[in-house]
Amino acid sequence: MKHQLKNSKGTYIAIIIITLWMVSIVILMKTNLSFTNPLLYIFVLIQMHLYTGLFITAHDAMHGTIAPKNPKLNIALGQICTALYALFPLKNLHSKHHQHHDFVHTKNDPDYHEGNFFVWYFNFIKQYITWWQILAMAIIYNILKIYIPEKNLVLFWVLPSLLSTLQLFYFGTYLPHKGEHQNKYQSKTQDKNHIWAFFSCYFFGYHYEHHDSPGTPWWRLWQVKEQSINTKNG
Template identity: 85%
Template sequence: MALLIITLWMVSIILLMRSGFSFLNPLLYVLILVQTHLYTGLFITAHDAMHGTIAPKNENLNFALGQVCTALYALFPLKNLHTKHHQHHNFVHTKNDPDYYEGNFFVWYFNFIKQYITWWQIVAMAIIYNVLKIWVPEKNLILFWVLPSLLSTLQLFYFGTYLPHKGEHQNKYQSKTQNKNHVWAFLSCYFFGYHYEHHHSPGTPWWQLWEIKEKNMTTNNG
């Protein structure tokens, strides 16, 4: 599954870098959304690596694939993300939780991003952008490389952090789950709207979270 996401992202980005589209063409906006979703897939795959679920029997391969995903996403060092993400799981909804902040959506989002983005990443991405401009039309870089990655951070934050963790919750994971709709759960954030299920079973890869949702619903209904 990790190789599929990486391959789809790479094929898509290569094709789109040389494509020509009019702003009047509705397909342009569909492709931006598709590319955004693939960017989100890269990060979700890296997230699976943080839980050791890409290659459970091969730690080196698991780390390597996770690092490839975070590098393609925005040059994130996987070790730093791993440390902060496990702080989130261990100290969820407390002052020691790097993903939680008591504030409105925009303030929370700013603090969320601030936890993970470093100045060296911004400088490095700017250098890569200016090098790529030599061969790739700048419009394509903005529409299919810069914009989708930024939209992806909003997608990840809104569906994977803000909605599940805002407010108070009567469970030890301090999180809620979205209503059952597997199609929307995949399209919105690779099943991470089923967020209680992720905290309940962090060793379950993203593409199996719907099964945990089904099991929990069966248990609760029973």
Template identity: 70%
Template structure:
């Protein structure tokens, strides 16, 4: 089992995230609920976290860690994740993300912006979201609501995906890169707490560690925190 995980772990984890997201959203689209049921909001948060998982899986594909020995499969899985996340073209995100790593915290960094949280967030969304994506998603929404109750679409598709952008931005871009930093990666890192690190953003609060080891997949990123602590 360890050998299989060592050789195909990236693919197995990626497919697990994809299947959990697909299974969850399929069940929730058929969920007959009332807004008075508190579990509804728990399910919406779980769906948000799974949406974030889609993007983090695509991010791993950008670093070639989903299927390291099969680049075409690696990029295909990454493209599937970005498509289901919000119709993003994988190659465009891939190019921008490597530019972020190469020119972090400079004018050439597509993820960096000098401004408040809200202005930076809207700049971030504007940088990556195109009008054709908005139009296509609006068309898909209006087709789906013929077959699916609109309240289900809003609470388990629209809201989780929007909240996921905030989760990714806040924990994966804003907190790590805001302000000035006295290190080569221009990044901070959150305090060691593996459970919170996973729940907040799939360990990407350990952001200095990610820039230091960009080839480390998200599900192993916590180990870099352990190594850093043990090495002083």
């Protein structure tokens, strides 16, 4: 029973994140807050973090760690996350992400680009966003605004997702991979700070650890960090 629960933990965590996002988005679509109310900005940040959680959960699906014993459920939960995030096809993300792991910091790495932050970010986004996604999201937006105040759609649906792309890129790609690194993964890792590591990008600041142990789900990366420190300290 204990072993069964351990194998299902990733599934439970994925369902919790999806549920939190759904409950939050429904509540926020009905919220009426003025721009002078600090809660408005707090809710935008919370929703941004939940969007990032959707993508990180989908990332775990790409590594088969949501439901290791049930590949169909693993893929289904991952696809739900990418669809809610911005209608991404999981198969395409899976292919490009594993290309990143196989060819990290080379011209064949879809996540790497030589250039400043803004040029790199633009090329990063261009790798994943398609015109049909933009068109489909625009159609959905225009349908939703018939029933939901446009202010709420922009503040709690559009803006958090865009901010989330910056969060994912900055903490999960740009900071870990910019510059040259003296290791086979061409990546660095942030100093141990589990609270900041979670809130900044679901522990993906521990990026060397992720490349060294890609089969570790996001919610266990802090443990890999601990083990890495203990090993170095001998």
